[in-house]
Structures are given as structure tokens and as C-alpha cells.
Amino acid sequence: MSGAVTPAGASSARISLGPILYHWDAATKRDFYFRVADEAPVDIVYLGEIVCSKRAPFFADHLPEVTERLTRAGKEVVHSTLALVMSEREGAALEALAAEPDLLVELNDLAGAGIVRGRRHVIGPFINVYNEGTVGYLAGNGAVRIVLPAELPQAALKTLTAHAPEVAFETQVFGRLPLALSARCYHARANGLHKDGCQYVCGQDPNGLDVDTLDGKGFLAANGTMTLSYVALNLVRQLDALRAGGVSIFRLWPQAIDMVALSQVYRDRLDGRLDPGAAAARVEELAPFAPLAEAFYEDDAEPALA
Amino acid sequence: MKAESLELVCPAGTLGAFHAAVDAGADVVYAGFRDETNARNFPGLNFSRPEMIQAIGYAHARGVKVYVAINTFPKAGTPAPWARAVDDAAGMGADALILADIGLLDYAARRHPEVRRHLSVQASASNPSAIRFYHEAFGVQRVVLPRVLTLAEIGALTAQIPVETEVFAYGGMCVMAEGRCMLSAYATGQSPNMDGVCSPASHVQYEERDGCLTSRVGRFTINRFEADEPAGYPTLCKGRFAANGDVSYLFEDPVSLNATKMLPELMAAGVKALKIEGRQRGRGYVARVVAAFRQAVDAAAAGGVVNAGLLDSLSEGGRSTAGAYEKRWR
Numbered sequence: 001m002s003g004a005v006t007p008a009g010a011s012s013a014r015i016s017l018g019p020i021l022y023h024w025d026a027a028t029k030r031d032f033y034f035r036v037a038d039e040a041p042v043d044i045v046y047l048g049e050i051v052c053s054k055r056a057p058f059f060a061d062h063l064p065e066v067t068e069r070l071t072r073a074g075k076e077v078v079h080s081t082l083a084l085v086m087s088e089r090e091g092a093a094l095e096a097l098a099a100e101p102d103l104l105v106e107l108n109d110l111a112g113a114g115i116v117r118g119r120r121h122v123i124g125p126f127i128n129v130y131n132e133g134t135v136g137y138l139a140g141n142g143a144v145r146i147v148l149p150a151e152l153p154q155a156a157l158k159t160l161t162a163h164a165p166e167v168a169f170e171t172q173v174f175g176r177l178p179l180a181l182s183a184r185c186y187h188a189r190a191n192g193l194h195k196d197g198c199q200y201v202c203g204q205d206p207n208g209l210d211v212d213t214l215d216g217k218g219f220l221a222a223n224g225t226m227t228l229s230y231v232a233l234n235l236v237r238q239l240d241a242l243r244a245g246g247v248s249i250f251r252l253w254p255q256a257i258d259m260v261a262l263s264q265v266y267r268d269r270l271d272g273r274l275d276p277g278a279a280a281a282r283v284e285e286l287a288p289f290a291p292l293a294e295a296f297y298e299d300d301a302e303p304a305l306a
Numbered sequence: 307m308k309a310e311s312l313e314l315v316c317p318a319g320t321l322g323a324f325h326a327a328v329d330a331g332a333d334v335v336y337a338g339f340r341d342e343t344n345a346r347n348f349p350g351l352n353f354s355r356p357e358m359i360q361a362i363g364y365a366h367a368r369g370v371k372v373y374v375a376i377n378t379f380p381k382a383g384t385p386a387p388w389a390r391a392v393d394d395a396a397g398m399g400a401d402a403l404i405l406a407d408i409g410l411l412d413y414a415a416r417r418h419p420e421v422r423r424h425l426s427v428q429a430s431a432s433n434p435s436a437i438r439f440y441h442e443a444f445g446v447q448r449v450v451l452p453r454v455l456t457l458a459e460i461g462a463l464t465a466q467i468p469v470e471t472e473v474f475a476y477g478g479m480c481v482m483a484e485g486r487c488m489l490s491a492y493a494t495g496q497s498p499n500m501d502g503v504c505s506p507a508s509h510v511q512y513e514e515r516d517g518c519l520t521s522r523v524g525r526f527t528i529n530r531f532e533a534d535e536p537a538g539y540p541t542l543c544k545g546r547f548a549a550n551g552d553v554s555y556l557f558e559d560p561v562s563l564n565a566t567k568m569l570p571e572l573m574a575a576g577v578k579a580l581k582i583e584g585r586q587r588g589r590g591y592v593a594r595v596v597a598a599f600r601q602a603v604d605a606a607a608a609g610g611v612v613n614a615g616l617l618d619s620l621s622e623g624g625r626s627t628a629g630a631y632e633k634r635w636r
Contacts, residue, residue, distance in 0.1 A: 084483050085433040086454055088462060095435055111435035114442055128429075128485060128499060130379035133409020137443075151491040151500065156382035179489055180482035180543075183454035183630045186556055190549045195636035211556060212548040213527040214520075219547060220489075222556070227482070229492055297495040 013243060013270045015263055016044035016170060018253045019080040019106075021051055021178065022223055023202040026058045032254070033066040037073035040260045041267040044249065045070050048080035048097075050108050050126070052185070052224045053090045054198070056082075076104070083108035083126040084181040084225070106147070113141065120144045125172060125251075126181070130156070132163035139164045146170070147251060150177050150233075150296050154245065161246025168248050173235040174262065174283070175253025176208055176221055176228040176290060186222040195225075206256035207289045218291065231293040234283050236269050237276040238294065255289060262286050311607035312569065313579035315373065315472060316596045319351040319586055324361045326593040328370050331600030335365055336373040336404060337585070343391040344375045345406075345428055346585040347502030355394060362398050371401035375585075377426035378502045379407045389413055396421045404450070405429075406485060411444040424448040424472070428485035428499065434466040441469050448472055450581060452484050456633045457568065461575035470578035476595060476617060477583025479563035479629050481543045489542045493524040505541045512537075521545075564617055564626035566599075569606040 017036060020029060036045060047067065049056040070077050081094045091111055098105055098112035098121075107113060108124035123129060123138055125147040135146065147170040148160070161169050185195040187202040187209060202209075208221030208228055218230035232255065235242065239250065250270070252263060265282045268274040274282070284292060316332035318324035327335045338344025340352040353361060362372045374395035380388040388410050395403055396418040403421055405411050406428035414423055427450040431437045440446040448470040451460060464471045482489070484498070491497035494509040511522045517533045521540035528545035531537040538544070543557040563583070565572070572580070580603065582595055595617060602612045617626075629635055 084430075084454065084486065085436070086459060091433045091435055109433070109436060110431065110439050111433045114435065114439040126486060128379055128407070130407070130500065131382045131385060131409055133380065133385055133413060134407060135409075137408050137412050141443075149488070151488045151497055152382075159383040177488075177492075179492055180487040182482045182557075184481065184557075184636050190552070190554075190556060194634055196633070209549055214530050214546060214548065214553065215527050216548070217526065219526050222549060227489065227557075297492060 012248060013239070014043040014249045015041065015266055015270070016046065016249050016251045017042045017259070017263070018172070018175070018251045019046040019048050019050050020254045021176075021226065021228070022206050022208060022254075022256070023052070023055050023200060024206055024256070025203065026062055028206075029059055030062045030066060032259070034069055035260060037066075037069045037075065040263045042075065042252070042263045044076045044078060046078045046080045046106055048082075048106075050080050050083045050124075051181075051226045052202070053082055053087070053093065054195075055200070055202075055224075056093070078104045078106050078122055080106040080124060081108050081112060083124070084183070085109045085111045086183060116142055118142050123147065125149055125178070129160075132159055135160050135164045135167065139167050143167060145249065147172070150179075154241070157242070157245035157247065169246055170249035170251055171235075171242055171247050172233060173239070173242070173250045173252065174233055174266070174287075175255050176230075176232050177253075177296065178226055178228050179220070180227040182225050182227070185225050186227065187224050190222060210290075221290075229293075230290060232287055232290045233294075233296075234280065234287070234292040235294060236266060236279040236283050239266075239269055240276075255287065257287050257289060310573075310578075312573055312577065312603050313472075314596070314599055314603050315579050315581045316599075317477075317582055317585040317587065317592065318361070319346060319348070320589065321353070321357055321361060322589040323585075323587065323592040325364060326589040327596050328365055328368055330593045330596035332370055332596050334371040334373055334401070334579070335361070336375055336581075337361060338375040338377075339391050339394070341387055341391075342381075342500075342502050343378055343388050345377045345426070345498055345502045346375075347378070348507075348586050351586060355398075358395075359398050362400065366399065372399075373402040373404050373424060374398075374400040375404040375426065376410065377404050377406040377428045379428075379499050380410055381500065385409070392418065402448070408444075411440070411446070415444040419445065422447050424450060425469075426450055426485075427452050427474070430483050430485035432483065434463055437463075437467045437469060441467070448578065450474075453480055453563070454483050454630050457571050457575060457631050458633075460572070460577065460631075464576040471576070472579035472581050473565070473572060473577050474563055474583060475565045475569075475572075475580040476599065477562055477587075478541075479558075479561070479583075479627070481558040487543075493526055493542055495524075505539075510540055559625065559627075561625045561627045563629050565628055565631055566602050566612060566617060568628060568631055569602055569612050573606060 098115040106122040108126040122145040145168040188198040202224040211220040269279040316327040406426035528540035538560040
């Protein structure tokens with residue numbers, strides 16, 4: 001830790017833990033959340049299966065105890081919906097979740113947008129929010145928080161945040177970035193299987209399955225029906241700029257690493273106890289599963305948000 | 307009861323292709339303005355204002371409708387080009403606007419309530435609840451379904467919603483849910499949602515060495531072809547990649563969509579309209595595909611046999627798939 005450190009933001013800056021994107025086994029997830037409740041300096045925890053509805057039953061029995069434990073530890077718990085709703089069963093599950101009057105729900109599909117109308121809710125990063133017109137409409141519908149898409153240019157930030165000061169804006173700052181959703185399961189396909197008989201092979205890759213180019217360069221990561229970036233985002237050095245743009249919540253995507261220690265680095269940076277360089281070096285140590293990147297698209301003259 | 311005939315919605319990126327589509331039997335031609343407001347924002351393509359007026363006049367004089375696609379997401383701080391596109395299309399007498407952005411749908415519904423609003427595939431509305439939201443909030447009268455649903459799901463969905471459904475029947479096929487894909491942004495900085503492009507040619511490079519042709523998009527190798535292999539365009543999701551030690555077309559083979567054989571089932575599912583992809587295609591291609599589909603749609607409406615092989619020779623690399631319409635695709 002260095003001596004004179006510039007604070008990255010007021011103590012009002014909050015850290016969130018996004019929903020677990022990968023198919024970790026139920027006991028691992030439960031223990032992960034118990035440890036988060038007891039030790040991680042995060043303010044908000046998003047729970048729920050957003051990638052594949054076939055995975056949801058495995059953790060359903062643990063959800064109440066995990067919610068209770070996190071809430072008791074002072075964390076705000078948000079329930080995230082599935083991101084691509086196709087079957088009637090998936091639609092019914094989403095509608096039931098959106099209709100729970102006492103839960104704060106993160107919508108990742110606009111199924112449910114009519115149900116939550118007039119009630120406070122969160123718009124997740126899988127809903128397309130690119131401009132002030134959309135922000136204004138969603139705020140009027142009851143959105144109190146919007147998690148912005150990774151490809152949004154940083155230059156757009158001030159326009160959006162200034163347009164809706166009553167809305168809290170959240171950005172993705174750590175982890176492999178979700179890039180695409182599909183009806184097809186690539187984990188199954190990579191193993192010569194179909195989605196219906198997938199044997200839950202996605203459980204073999206707790207940080208996603210590396211997808212390389214023909215010349216051996218890391219390109220993407222497969223996670224069931226979701227495709228993510230090969231590189232993992234690390235914006236710990238850019239928190240000042242994001243704060244200045246009006247972001248007040250910073251999302252860490254859970255990866256199979258020490259997320260308690262990782263969230264502590266982000267907390268220390270936000271509170272000014274770590275300088276940007278030291279924080280970045282510490283994240284490098286903690287996240288060896290993939291190369292880290294400070295931009296969504298490397299060569300962009302006008303960097304995207306993430 | 308005889309099922310209602312499917313409406314044939316055909317692409318045009320130039321006036322030449324537009325006339326070809328009308329003359330070949332399109333019920334509707336869809337087109338966009340020459341800027342970033344539409345999802346086929348390619349150099350030399352699409353319509354200036356005078357061209358759009360001319361095109362709409364040509365179509366309307368022949369009893370053919372025109373849908374104007376304004377289906378990218380307006381850039382923060384500069385909503386004017388998108389609002390102007392909506393205003394101009396409405397003023398020119400477009401029969402419907404194809405829109406994806408919530409803010410723009412809201413604008414169009416308030417400013418031009420009399421002009422039909424269709425929900426673009428880029429809005430990725432794949433379920434009754436999401437579609438009902440767009441209908442109730444913005445008076446959307448038709449939804450173009452993302453290419454993620456099976457035939458059975460399309461039928462169940464269509465029965466549950468108060469709006470018409472339109473499905474893709476032929477042409478380039480997104481493997482990912484449309485409007486929810488940032489692969490192109492990740493590799494090139496330009497995306498379908500923001501710029502109206504995917505895997506843009508400006509970022510494509512080919513390199514020939516030792517008889518092998520390597521194609522790249524941005525910094526990433528997408529495919530490599532031996533001398534005797536046909537080389538296709540390096541669309542990001544249709545390249546060869548390595549995972550688990552195996553090299554394969556992990557996401558999708560270089561195929562295009564052809565749902566010709568499913569026309570009777572799509573009619574039975576209550577689908578209102580068939581969409582042909584390909585605003586980037588030339589007039590000859592458009593003429594042949596539209597003529598073939600005119601024949602197939604009429605045959606299906608008459609309860610006759612649809613010649614499923616009608617368009618095989620026009621498919622990408624000669625290979626086609628029914629994609630997500632068949633459950634095994636998943």
C-alpha cells in the first residue's frame with residue numbers, strides 16, 4: 001500500500017457481485033455465497049441462473065438459505081432472471097419471479113417488464129440500453145438501476161447518467177464479459193452432444209471453456225449457451241473515470257478464484273487505500289485463469305465502457 | 307378452413323434490387339436509409355431520401371407494401387438521425403416501421419401513432435411476455451421472431467399473443483440471438499446494435515501462404531482453407547476454432563437458412579409473414595429468390611407440394627439448414 005493515494009470515489013460507490021454465470025455444483029455455490037456473506041466487502045449480490053434454465057433446479061433448494069444469510073450480513077440481494085426466455089416453462093418461471101412483490105428483481109429479458117411496471121426493479125446488462133430515450137422510458141416504467149451493456153462507448157456515459165439522475169448506473173468491471181446468447185449449447189456441441197442430452201458438461205469448466213483461433217490465440221470462452229470474451233476485464237485502474245461519468249455501482253462477475261480477496265482490492269481502491277497500480281498488480285495475482293484487459297475492444301480510439 | 311397465405315417480405319439494398327423484388331412477386335419490400343439507422347449499413351448500399359420516395363411510389367403503384375427498417379440503437383447524445391429517419395419514413399408513406407430500440411419505439415408511437423410499428427428481430431423478443439410488453443407499451447402490431455425458436459415454440463407463442471408473427475425463411479442466419487450479440491464489437495469495435503454491421507469487410511484480411519488462405523477479422527484468425535477448399539466470408543460465428551483440443555465449426559458451419567420445406571407447418575403455426583434476408587444482395591439474386599418463394603408460398607397456400615430444393619444452389623457454400631426451427635439444432 002502506498003502513502004499518498006488518490007481516492008477513487010466517495011464511499012457511496014458500491015460493489016456488486018453479478019450472478020454466477022457458470023455451472024458450479026450446488027455445494028460449491030452455497031459455500032461461495034456463505035463466504036461472501038461472512039467476508040466479502042461487497043454491497044449487492046445478484047442471485048439466480050441467467051444462462052440456462054436446465055441448471056436452475058440444482059440450486060433451487062439452497063436459494064432461501066443463501067438469500068437469508070446474505071441479507072442478514074447486510075448485503076442487498078437482487079434476484080436475476082434468465083437472459084433468453086424461449087420455452088413456456090421458462091416464461092412462467094420468469095413471470096412468477098417478476099410478480100414477487102417483496103423481491104428486487106433484475107430483468108435480463110423484457111419478459112416481465114409489463115409485470116414490474118410501476119414497481120422498483122433493475123434492468124440487467126442483457127437488455128439493450130444505448131441512449132437517453134430508452135433510459136427515460138425504463139426509468140418511467142420503474143427501473144431504479146440500469147446495468148449498462150459492455151459495448152456502450154464511455155463517451156455515452158455522462159449523457160445517460162445526466163439524463164436520469166434518479167437512476168443508479170452500474171457497469172461491469174471485472175471478469176470474462178458475456179458477449180452473446182444462443183438457443184444452441186456450445187458446450188454440448190464441443191462434446192458431440194445436443195442441448196437435450198447435454199450431460200451438463202458445462203460443469204467441467206468453472207471459468208468457461210477456452211475457445212482458441214487456429215493459430216492458438218485465445219479468442220472466446222464458451223459457457224453453455226453463452227459466449228464470453230477469452231480475456232477477463234479488469235477496470236480497477238479506471239474507477240475514477242467511471243465515477244466521474246456517473247457510475248455508482250461496480251459489478252464483479254464471479255470467477256472460480258478468490259473473489260473475497262478480489263472484492264477487497266476493489267473496495268480498497270474505491271476507498272483510497274490502494275493506488276491504481278498496486279490494485280491492478282494485486283488483481284493480476286488473484287486472477288490467473290485468463291489474461292486481463294482494460295478495454296472491451298483493444299484498438300478502439302473511442303473506448304467502450306467496459 | 308383454408309389457411310391464409312403467408313405474406314412474402316423481401317429485401318432490397320438498391321433500387322435495382324427493389325424493382326426486381328416487386329417484379330418477382332414480393333408482397334412487401336423492406337429497405338433502409340443510407341446511414342447507421344439500419345442494420346445493413348454497408349458501403350454503397352441502401353436508399354437516399356429521393357430513392358426511397360421513388361421506391362415507395364414504384365411499389366405502391368403495383369399494390370406492394372414497403373416496410374422501412376430503422377433497427378439499430380440510437381447513439382447516446384445524437385438521437386436526431388434516428389428520429390429523422392422515423393419522421394421521413396412516415397412522411398413518405400411507409401406501410402410500417404421496423405424498430406428495435408425502446409426509446410425510438412416510444413418516439414414513433416407518440417409522434418406517428420397512425421403508422422404501423424413492427425418489432426425488429428434486433429429487439430430479440432422471443433416470448434409472449436416480452437412481446438406483450440412491446441404491444442402494450444408501444445402498440446407494436448407485428449414481431450419479427452429471433453432465430454432461436456423451434457417450430458413448436460413458434461406455434462405456441464403465436465397463439466398466445468395479440469400481434470402478428472414474421473419469421474425468417476431464407477438467407478444469412480445468425481447463430482446467436484439477434485440484438486444480443488457483441489462478438490463483432492469485441493473483435494472489431496463495430497457492432498450490429500450500434501453500427502448496423504457484423505464482421506465488417508473493413509476489418510477483414512486474407513493472407514495466402516503455402517497454398518493456404520487464412521481469413522482474419524480484426525486480430526483474430528477466423529478460418530484457414532486448403533487450396534481445394536471453397537473459402538467463405540469470415541463471419542465471426544461461422545469460423546473454425548479449437549476447444550477441448552478439437553478443431554471444428556464450434557458455433558455454426560458456414561451455412562445459410564432455408565425453411566422452404568417448412569412453409570406448410572409455418573402456416574399451420576399461425577405465422578403471418580415470411581422474411582427473406584439479404585439487403586446486401588444483388589438484383590439477380592433477389593429476383594431468383596423472390597420468384598422461387600412466390601411459387602413456394604402460392605403452392606403452400608393451395609395445399610400443394612412445396613419444392614424444397616428450389617433454392618439450394620443459391621445458399622452460402624451451397625449448404626443450408628433449417629436452423630433453430632428443428633429442435634436438434636440446439
